[in-house]
Amino acid sequence: MSTPSSTPSLSSRVRAPRAARGGPAAVPVPPPRTGPRVAWARRAPLLPALVFMIAVTQLPFVGTLVISFMRWNALDPGDRGFAGLSNYKAEFTDPTLRSSLTTTVVLTAAVVLVSLALGLGLALLLDRRFPGRGVVRTLLITPFLVVPVASALLWKHALYNASYGLLNGVLTWVWKLFGSSDAPQPDWLSQSPKLAVEASLIWQWTPFMMLILLAGLQSRPHDVVEAARVDGANSWQVFRHLTFPHLRRYLELAALLGTVYVVQNFDAVFTLTSGGLGTANLPYAVYSTFYQAHDYGQASAEGVIVVVLSIIVATFALRTVSSLLREEIR
């Protein structure tokens, strides 16, 4: 191995974050062995993963970026060339493409906010002790563990279907109970397609929110809550002044991670409505522009827009995650 070097710039290279955590100072620390060879020995286990990720995720995106400025339709291979910003211009002027942009925002916001609110309610309920709490927790996370395509098919055929879905079945049943035979039988998917897609996604994502918020609730210092109760604080005051401030970061984390996952949703839109009736979000639009219309240039421009949107959300998400990470190191 290499000998201890005296180059200061290299010795800073092996500054371990553990030292910042305040390890026992009494342990005699051997003089740090530095030098390029040691640095590379440290890096070696990391490199395969790093190179793999750059090759598989970053290089294709560079391709997308390049193609987004090109005129390239697979159905018309002769006419291929530089197109400037025209793909982006089309994206923002074509009403169907623009609607996929607004659909993405509305769909994501609705799903994340509603499932966050429901998840918070459920987490608060599950935070207390009651008989069968473990069973209820298991019941609640089941929706998250159904394969997304299977869940979408379940909602489409077994619940929403106008003639034999469970929703209309229950309506018939209730109306019959009151002696009426003409129960309303709405066609849920065509009458309120966006709501239908959102409801199925909320069913899937509420458990995710609940799990994160429940972990947040259970990490809250219980002695402080006890002390506040002894001092006469009521439940609302405890929630408002102790639980909620503690939970805020977990709410942010749940909302941001949920957003990152839901923005990318493809399965529900593809299965429930095939992007029809104004439910096509950007991932679905990219898919159909590329896979059905074979307009490679346009599809790439859409891909770049999804990425820009995601970067905006991701910047906030990364900040939240890094504050949690820093706290863990401290």
Next chain:
Amino acid sequence: MAAATANPPARGARDPRARDRRNRGLLGLLAWACGIVFFLPFAWMVLTSLHGEQDAAANPPHLGASLTLHGYREFFGSGTGVSPWPPLVNSATASVASTLLVLLLAVPAAYALSIKPVRKWTDVMFFFLSTKMLPAVAGLLPVYLIAKNAGLLDDIWLLVVLYTSMNLPIAVWMMRSFLADVPAEIMEAASIDGAGLPTILARIVAPVVMPGIAATALISFIFSWNELLFARVLTGVVAGTAPVFLTGFVTSQGLFLAKVCAAAVCISLPVLAAGFAAQDKLVQGLSLGAVK
């Protein structure tokens, strides 16, 4: 009554407690009701899968209809002769192989990010995380074009590579948070006592992180098994996975509800099993190790 008024503090102490108990009972009932409401669609899917097609399509619902495995026999190809096994095997291959590859790459990487960290290890962590935040759909077209030129379309190993890239960031973050739990003092002490790296890894690190590796593997498996978009675009008749098979399962002829529900149940079973097995670590995985 007289005793109570004569002794107000005792009554005052008893009353809120009784109210508390009643409230707690009511909130417990509410929790149960919510649990059942959320479980109901799943329960309905299982029940429908066990009904005959006529009963499954009854309106109003025919809850007490006789049970049959007809839907499951249909799923396994009794009526159509189309076997679900090739897509199931494809899904298993893609999920298991990519999970193994993920662990092979993520565990050493996480080691270099926690136990013997490289310089600027947080930057590397955030690079991994940022790739997860970029929508996969953005790289779809170049991947398709490269695969087409390389003759890799409809090849399950292409999915293995893509699913590995999809799960590697999650795995690195999870494994780092598990490896950070390994007591540094014990490792230093062992190293001073002359233990070599293999001994330290086997005796000190492995016992602490084994549950973490298992949870990481299960979560990686779930995400690979569920994936639809890449599988849909990049595979065809040979390498199609179970979710792709499921989307093509609905026919326009005749009644199919029980059959579809049976298929949905069968294809969800591995995920349900993996999810319940990883239940305790699920949050940690889904929040990329940020929440313990």
